[in-house]
Amino acid sequence: MVSDPELDGFRRDHYFSRSWALLTRDRGWIKPVLVMTVALLVPIVGVLGVLGYALEWARLTAWNVNAAPKQRGVDVGGCIKSGWRGFLVMLVWGILSAIVVGVATVLPIVGALVSLVWFFVSFFFAVVVMVAALRATIYQRFGAGMRASTIWQMVSHDPGGLLRVVGINVIGGALAGVVTMFVVMVGLAGAVPHLVWYLTYLYDFGTVMSDSAGAMLALQLLASVLASLGPALVVVLLVDGLVGTILLMVSYTAVALWMRQFDVPNWGRDEDPLPPFVTDPRDDAPVPGAGAPGQAAPQEEPVEHPQLMAVPGEPCEPRPEDVAGEVPVAEKDDPVVPEDPVCAEKDDSVADDEGPVTEERH
Structure with missing residues (x-):
């Protein structure tokens, strides 16, 4: 079990256990997970909505709000919008990486090594x-997810923390693969008798069968195997969807917990430098100039956030009671104050198209 103090602020480890603790924080946590599993069956829109739900919940976590996923009153349209934004960020980065790697792999000598x-x-x-993608969600702006210099600064500061998240994805994916293989093998076991019968029939009478009869026999075999595998395929689809949804939410929340060390509540405009990094409170010594261990260095001219409204150049702090509702709207290049979070229990956030946005539960 993870205690509440361990969920607060930034800690450099236990990303999976802490993400799991946040996911299962409220009773009935499985309900939204099951709904999202079914939503994955809806082409395009369903997938975008599930992705956006995970991103919006992770956005709230990055703002240092410990909230479970929202179970009622979810802003489906806001989730789809966030999912679309996140998908575009992934698509562009994927295309750029494919071009670079594709060019490198055709180079003589080093091509095979690059692959x-x-x-x-x-x-x-x-x-x-x-x-x-999460940074673009925090700012509610596509461009924030494409600022390579800032993203590189974050990644290079703590690559080890991201490797822990990689481990979550790899192990989770491997477990899902094992479950899938087991279910498929069970389904194949039911199809084996049909397969043996048809192969035996073909061996005994294949020499006297016409081409049309052979084709008919092959079709009958295919239909019989599919009928036997049908239930197993449905189970595989649902199990993979359930495991994939949980893995998606836990992974993005783990990234959000990792991102807390960059003091998201004190982020300014998208192009502004990052504030002093936050250290793990268990560290003996704070980062030079960062104040007490586990605390971000105080700003020379702290900016107040009256009524939690967005302040030019800085994100607004989300209210702990806001966890999921409407997507906040922030002014251009400014963080957005989440007033009705999309994925948490009480969400009141509206961010403009170009500023960090705080939000509540998803």
Whole structure:
């Protein structure tokens, strides 16, 4: 069990256990997960909505709000919008990486080595893209997810933390693969008797069968196997959807917990430098100039956030009671104050198109 103090602020480890603790924080947590599993069956829109739900909940977590996913009153349109934004960020980064790697792999001598290295690096790069998508969600602006210099500054500061998230994805994906293989093998076991019968029939009478009869027999075999595998395929689809949804939410929340060390509430405009990094409160010594351990260095001229409204150049702090509702709207290049979070229990956030946005539960 993870205690409440361990969920507060930034800690450099236990990303999975803390993400899981946040996911299962409220009773009935499985309900939204099941709804999202079913939503994945809806082409395009369903997938975008699930992605946006995970991003919006992770956005709230990055703002240092410990809230469980919202179970009622979810702003479906806001989730789809956030999912679309996140998808575009992933798509662009994916295309750029494909071009670079594609050019490198055709180079003589080093091409094969590049392919091998990229196979392993791609797992880490996928998590870096998650950081970019979450940053775009925090600002509620696509461009924020494409600011390579800031994203690189974050990644280079603590690559080890992101490797922990990579481990969550790899292990979770491997477990999902094992479950899928088991279910498929059970389904194939039911199809084996049909397969043996048809193969035996073909062996005994194949020499006297016409081509049309052989084709008919093959179709009958295919239909019989599919009928036997049908229930197993449905189970695989649902199990993979359930595991994939949980893994998606836990992974993005883990990225959000990692991102807390960059003091998201004190972020300014998208192009502004990052504030002093936050350290783990268990560290003996604080980062020079960062104040007490676990605390961000005080700003020379702190900016107040009256009524939690967005202040030019700085994001507004979300209210703990706001966890999911409407997507906040922020002014251009300014953080947005979440007033009705999309994925948490009480969400009141509206961010303009170009500023960090705070929000509540998803």
